[in-house]
Amino acid sequence: MPKPADAVAPSGLRSSALTDDVSFLLARANAIALAAGNAALAEHGLKARSYSVLVLASGDARPSQRELAEFLRLDPSQVVSLVDELQSRGLVERRPDPSDRRANVVVATDAGRSLVAIARESARTAEERVHGQLSADDRETLGALLRALAFPEE
Numbered sequence: 001m002p003k004p005a006d007a008v009a010p011s012g013l014r015s016s017a018l019t020d021d022v023s024f025l026l027a028r029a030n031a032i033a034l035a036a037g038n039a040a041l042a043e044h045g046l047k048a049r050s051y052s053v054l055v056l057a058s059g060d061a062r063p064s065q066r067e068l069a070e071f072l073r074l075d076p077s078q079v080v081s082l083v084d085e086l087q088s089r090g091l092v093e094r095r096p097d098p099s100d101r102r103a104n105v106v107v108a109t110d111a112g113r114s115l116v117a118i119a120r121e122s123a124r125t126a127e128e129r130v131h132g133q134l135s136a137d138d139r140e141t142l143g144a145l146l147r148a149l150a151f152p153e154e
Contacts (some may be wrong), residue, residue, distance in 0.1 A: 033130050040126035044119040045089070049074070051119055053082045057092045058108040058116045064097060065106060091115060 018024050037048045046054065052072055056063055065083060069076040083106055086092040091112035094104040108116065131139055 033127070036126040036130045037123055040122040041119055044115060044122060046115075046119055049078070050082050050086060051116075051123065053079065053106070054086060054091060054108060054112055054116050055120070057086075057106045058113045062095075062097075062105040062107055064100075064103045065094075066103070068106060086112065 034048050037051075041047055041051050044051075049072070053068055056068060056071070061067075063071070065079045066076060068074075068083075069079040072079070074082075083092060083094065087094065089111075090109055092106050092108050095107050097103040097105045131142075134142065
């Protein structure tokens, strides 16, 4: 499978010491994946961050904005903006948290859940394009390694 055009690096830079830096490689791979994901999600009026909020709001967890910020590693003000935008489109609602009257939970509407189902296919296609050069076993291993880094407390 061909490499995404935006993933091709100038050949002179590929031999730099930076390509031995795991953090750089993670950041570069993330940038490539985000660009592909954002391009694929654009047809649905979403970007990776708004898609992530919508996916989480579509699940059973009923997260608060604070929980979304912590999980997505975003500033709370960014989550407020993302939820505001999704709410203005009728994709999510803020509802009182039954366990804490001072807080709200973010819940996807029927329209939001429908959009997630459609957008998920676009996101998967973009992911396949970016990771297509890896075997299924390598993708599974990569996912396990990234989960261990992303969630070290578990």
